[in-house]
Amino acid sequence: xxxxxxxxxxxxxxxxxxxxxxxxxxxxxxxxxxxxxxxxxxxxxxxxxxxxxxxxxxxxxxxxxxxxxxxxxxxxxxxxxxxxxxxxxxxxxxxxxxxxxxxxxxxxxxxxxxxxxxxxxxxxxxxxxxxxxxxxxxxxxxxxxxxxxxxxxxxxxxxxxxxxxxxxxxxxxxxxxxxxxxxxxxxxxxxxxxxxxxxxxxxxxxxxxxxxxxxxxxxxxxxxxxxxxxxxxxxxxxxxxxxxxxxxxxxxxxxxxxxxxxxxxxxxxxxx
Amino acid sequence: xxxxxxxxxxxxxxxxxxxxxxxxxxxxxxxxxxxxxxxxxxxxxxxxxxxxxxxxxxxxxxxxxxxxxxxxxxxxxxxxxxxxxxxxxxxxxxxxxxxxxxxxxxxxxxxxxxxxxxxxxxxxxxxxxxxxxxxxxxxxxxxxxxxxxxxxxxxxxxxxxxxxxxxxxxxxxxxxxxxxxxxxxxxxxxxxxxxxxxxxxxxxxxxxxxxxxxxxxxxxxxxxxxxxxxxxxxxxxxxxxxxxxxxxxxxxxxxxxxxxxxxxxxxxxxxxxxxxxxxxxxxxxxxxxxx
Amino acid sequence: xxxxxxxxxxxxxxxxxxxxxxxxxxxxxxxxxxxxxxxxxxxxxxxxxxxxxxxxxxxxxxxxxxxxxxxxxxxxxxxxxxxxxxxxxxxxxxxxxxxxxxxxxxxxxxxxxxxxxxxxxxxxxxxxxxxxxxxxxxxxxxxxxxxxxxxxxxxxxxxxxxxxxxxxxxxxxxxxxxxxxxxxxxxxxxxxxxxxxxxxxxxxxxxxxxxxxxxxxxxxxxxxxxxxxxxxxxxxxxxxxxxxxxxxxxxxxxxxxxxxxxxxxxxxxxxxxxxxxxxxxxxxxxxxxxxxxxxxxxxxxxxxxxxxxxxxxxxxxxxxxxxxxxxxxxxxxxxxxxxxxxxxxxxxxx
Numbered sequence: 001x002x003x004x005x006x007x008x009x010x011x012x013x014x015x016x017x018x019x020x021x022x023x024x025x026x027x028x029x030x031x032x033x034x035x036x037x038x039x040x041x042x043x044x045x046x047x048x049x050x051x052x053x054x055x056x057x058x059x060x061x062x063x064x065x066x067x068x069x070x071x072x073x074x075x076x077x078x079x080x081x082x083x084x085x086x087x088x089x090x091x092x093x094x095x096x097x098x099x100x101x102x103x104x105x106x107x108x109x110x111x112x113x114x115x116x117x118x119x120x121x122x123x124x125x126x127x128x129x130x131x132x133x134x135x136x137x138x139x140x141x142x143x144x145x146x147x148x149x150x151x152x153x154x155x156x157x158x159x160x161x162x163x164x165x166x167x168x169x170x171x172x173x174x175x176x177x178x179x180x181x182x183x184x185x186x187x188x189x190x191x192x193x194x195x196x197x198x199x200x201x202x203x204x205x206x207x208x209x210x211x212x213x214x215x216x217x218x219x220x221x222x223x224x225x226x227x228x229x230x231x232x233x234x235x236x237x238x239x240x241x242x243x244x245x246x247x248x249x250x251x252x253x254x255x256x257x258x259x260x261x262x263x264x265x266x267x268x269x270x271x272x
Numbered sequence: 273x274x275x276x277x278x279x280x281x282x283x284x285x286x287x288x289x290x291x292x293x294x295x296x297x298x299x300x301x302x303x304x305x306x307x308x309x310x311x312x313x314x315x316x317x318x319x320x321x322x323x324x325x326x327x328x329x330x331x332x333x334x335x336x337x338x339x340x341x342x343x344x345x346x347x348x349x350x351x352x353x354x355x356x357x358x359x360x361x362x363x364x365x366x367x368x369x370x371x372x373x374x375x376x377x378x379x380x381x382x383x384x385x386x387x388x389x390x391x392x393x394x395x396x397x398x399x400x401x402x403x404x405x406x407x408x409x410x411x412x413x414x415x416x417x418x419x420x421x422x423x424x425x426x427x428x429x430x431x432x433x434x435x436x437x438x439x440x441x442x443x444x445x446x447x448x449x450x451x452x453x454x455x456x457x458x459x460x461x462x463x464x465x466x467x468x469x470x471x472x473x474x475x476x477x478x479x480x481x482x483x484x485x486x487x488x489x490x491x492x493x494x495x496x497x498x499x500x501x502x503x504x505x506x507x508x509x510x511x512x513x514x515x516x517x518x519x520x521x522x523x524x525x526x527x528x529x530x531x532x533x534x535x536x537x538x539x540x541x542x543x544x545x546x547x548x549x550x551x552x553x554x555x556x557x558x559x560x561x562x563x
Numbered sequence: 564x565x566x567x568x569x570x571x572x573x574x575x576x577x578x579x580x581x582x583x584x585x586x587x588x589x590x591x592x593x594x595x596x597x598x599x600x601x602x603x604x605x606x607x608x609x610x611x612x613x614x615x616x617x618x619x620x621x622x623x624x625x626x627x628x629x630x631x632x633x634x635x636x637x638x639x640x641x642x643x644x645x646x647x648x649x650x651x652x653x654x655x656x657x658x659x660x661x662x663x664x665x666x667x668x669x670x671x672x673x674x675x676x677x678x679x680x681x682x683x684x685x686x687x688x689x690x691x692x693x694x695x696x697x698x699x700x701x702x703x704x705x706x707x708x709x710x711x712x713x714x715x716x717x718x719x720x721x722x723x724x725x726x727x728x729x730x731x732x733x734x735x736x737x738x739x740x741x742x743x744x745x746x747x748x749x750x751x752x753x754x755x756x757x758x759x760x761x762x763x764x765x766x767x768x769x770x771x772x773x774x775x776x777x778x779x780x781x782x783x784x785x786x787x788x789x790x791x792x793x794x795x796x797x798x799x800x801x802x803x804x805x806x807x808x809x810x811x812x813x814x815x816x817x818x819x820x821x822x823x824x825x826x827x828x829x830x831x832x833x834x835x836x837x838x839x840x841x842x843x844x845x846x847x848x849x850x851x852x853x854x855x856x857x858x859x860x861x862x863x864x865x866x867x868x869x870x871x872x873x874x875x876x877x878x879x880x881x882x883x884x885x886x887x888x889x890x891x892x893x894x895x896x897x898x899x900x901x902x903x904x905x906x907x908x909x910x911x912x913x
Contacts, residue, residue: 015368015467016368019364019365019368019369020365022361022362022364022365023362023365023366023369023377026358026361026362026365026381026438026442027380027381029358029435029438030381030384030435030438030439031384033392033395033396033398033399033435034384034387034391034392034395036395036398036399036405037391037394037395037398040398047403088290089290089291089294090291092287092288092290092291093287093288093290093291093292095284095287096284096285096286096287096288097284097288099284099287100284100285100288107292110292110295110296110299110300111295113295113299114295114299116489116492116540116544117299117303117537118492118493118496118513118533118536118537118540119496120496120497120498120513120516120517120533120536121303121306121496121516121533121536121537122299122302122303124306124516124520124529124530124533125299125302125303125305125306125533126298126302127520128302128305128306128309128526128530129298129301129302129305132305144298145298147294147298148294148295148298148299151291151294151295152295155291166648166650166653168646168647168648168650169650169651169652169653171615171617171637171644171646171650172644172646172650172651172652172711173652173663174616174617174636174637174638175615175616175617175637175638175643175644175712176638176643176663176664176667176711176712176715177638177639177664177667177668177715178638178663178667179638179667182667186663187652190654191652191653191654193654202386205386208388209387209388209389209390211389211390211499212498212499216520216521228388228390231388231390231391231394232390232499232503235390235394235397235503236503239394239397239398239401239403239404243394244398247388247390247391247394247395250387250388250391251387251388251391254386254387254388255383255386255387258383258386258387259383262379
């Protein structure tokens with residue numbers, strides 16, 4: 001077995017063992033808390049004190065909790081609409097930016113900012129604006145707010161694909177008689193499709209998981225509460241078997257969407 | 273130019289306009305708004321009085337609040353430092369594995385980062401809880417004495433922050449490590465450097481931008497965080513994020529909340545600039561022009 | 564204009580202050596295989612892209628069969644381009660790639676199918692019709708790109724370095740293949756290349772470009788045998804250059820001997836030129852040179868001798884057939900006498 005084909009040199013077998021140990025510790029740190037959570041969600045007794053048998057009854061309990069079902073419905077609405085909007089806007093932005101090539105620094109900053117701006121700042125800024133403008137807040141304000149960061153992530157994923165895009169196929173399409181619309185429809189978008197879908201899946205996950213901005217832009221009352229808001233409220237009352245089950249479900253949705261996204265898009269996620 | 277989608281075509285701007293308008297209206301304008309808000313007076317019954325003042329900014333530096341600020345910075349700094357040590361070690365170890373295994377290892381290192389933040393934080397409540405797994409484990413191995421409360425402490429908050437942001441540091445450190453040509457380190461060994469000297473004098477300096485990026489991001493995300501202190505700190509102490517939250521949702525002092533956010537943004541921008549300097553130094557200063 | 568099929572009239576292209584193409588006028592005939600030959604930066608690719616419609620003209624006009632096409636967008640020109648990178652659509656199969664241009668012309672489905680099948684036969688890739696481009700070899704991609712442009716039966720087919728990405732052996736096969744296809748389809752081909760050998764082998768006529776302008780236009784024989792400029796002489800094939808001074812008796816070489824020449828280009832002759840294959844052994848011609856063999860390079864069919872003389876700083880190169888070399892067995896350090904006739908001497912100004 002080759003000790004190292006790349007990266008830092010491996011001095012000897014002992015160093016290699018040390019590296020395996022480090023990986024073991026870090027992966028244990030990353031996965032034990034989540035695994036415990038998942039394990040407990042299937043514990044019949046529901047308590048961490050003892051394993052009393054495998055059961056899915058806590059998942060059944062979720063289905064009878066109207067608050068959770070309502071929150072899940074709201075989350076789905078928010079995620080679907082913000083994903084649709086941000087996928088369209090983000091893809092067009094990415095294509096435009098990459099065609100122009102020479103983009104000013106301000107433009108790059110504006111596109112990059114939504115990904116790094118602290119959630120709490122964007123959240124209070126949006127809250128301030130909506131309330132000063134007298135906008136009635138609800139699911140619609142959560143949706144438009146989620147589009148802000150989602151479109152930046154979609155744009156980043158699509159741009160990564162465009163970096164290796166062979167623009168001469170656009171010229172080839174025009175040369176063979178393709179109009180602007182035909183070139184977009186038959187050449188550019190099909191070639192970008194894996195990246196667009198990967199970006200959309202990422203946006204969907206981010207939207208399903210997002211808590212702070214939703215919390216601030218949902219408006220008063222319980223009518224537009226989302227799943228993360230519901231989870232937050234429940235956690236504050238303490239650990240319950242229902243939360244374990246709900247948390248496991250929410251996590252599975254993200255993991256499946258992300259794994260799909262990664263599979264579709266060989267270019268990887270932003271930052272990779 | 274006649275052809276579509278080419279560099280001098282005006283249409284790219286047309287494609288970008290909807291998204292840019294969106295970002296302008298729902299990010300730039302609101303952020304400018306709170307910038308302005310930070311310089312208005314708080315109304316007597318909450319609300320905003322439209323007269324200019326520097327009081328809010330001054331209040332941020334009032335000992336009462338400045339102490340919270342420093343405490344947040346301390347917790348954020350500690351979390352960022354721990355995350356960098358762990359993250360760098362993990363990234364180094366991944367980069368040392370056979371190349372064909374690296375993408376998968378990296379994928380699993382980053383996967384938790386993309387799952388729900390609340391859920392990841394909640395998982396630590398389950399572990400650290402008075403009736404939680406760690407306490408149970410201690411009882412099980414026969415420890416009978418009184419156990420110090422682990423949840424609702426500063427340590428719990430630091431653990432939570434490190435846990436949540438570690439994958440990001442692994443990513444940012446892995447990028448420069450994987451680009452490092454093994455021949456450079458081999459050259460150092462060949463010239464007589466020991467493994468440790470080679471790491472300290474060659475590998476580490478060349479990969480410092482990755483650590484800097486990781487540190488800045490963990491710091492920025494931590495100092496403004498309010499979920500982790502709220503859930504794992506249990507209201508025992510406040511961080512800047514909680515303070516901002518309180519100004520908007522309970523104390524109803526928006527101008528002060530806005531001023532706090534502005535300081536947060538200023539700290540973030542300062543750190544990002546510092547990080548850019550580190551990155552440039554490590555790449556050997558300004559690049560020579562091509563050709 | 565007489566029988567010009569495609570007429571390029573005083574065409575200019577400037578990028579900022581750079582003249583990429585500078586006042587080029589050229590008439591290309593129907594069914595001609597025409598080569599634009601030049602080094603990179605000579606403007607040949609810009610000129611080709613203007614013909615395809617991807618670059619606006621800064622000045623001048625392009626007339627095809629009597630009608631200007633200069634203002635038409637690329638998708639409305641009866642001209643197709645085969646891209647240097649091939650630019651195959653990665654998400655479409657070979658057959659779909661080839662059908663694309665016909666679909667854009669809204670031809671009936673049945674006709675598209677039969678024309679695609681027909682051209683796949685011609686390029687001998689029928690068995691790969693359902694493959695995607697990244698499952699093809701370089702040579703196969705090249706033929707698909709060619710078929711995709713040819714199937715539209717354009718009036719003019721433009722080819723941008725069509726054989727540039729192929730290895731040497733495949734390249735020489737494809738040179739003949741391109742010639743055959745051009746003949747079979749009866750379409751005007753305009754090829755851009757930096758490879759002089761390729762141009763000589765394939766083209767009916769060649770235009771040598773330099774610094775955005777035309778240096779010389781002619782048949783391969785014209786250009787090889789009668790280069791009008793020192794640059795053209797040097798660019799095409801191998802040429803020996805001997806510095807001379809123009810005197811009363813004629814052109815005097817460095818060693819004081821007089822060089823006789825029938826072909827004098829321009830005035831103020833300063834350099835004489837002669838092709839390696841025109842040098843013969845012994846004192847049998849009007850011009851003679853003596854020197855020492857300092858190197859020999861074996862090329863299979865022939866042998867190149869490098870001979871250091873007093874006539875120039877660089878060694879003179881002479882070409883001998885393998886047969887002659889066997890007979891003569893030249894050795895390093897051997898003194899040798901070569902001669903050539905006045906009709907093979909070219910004189911160029913400095």
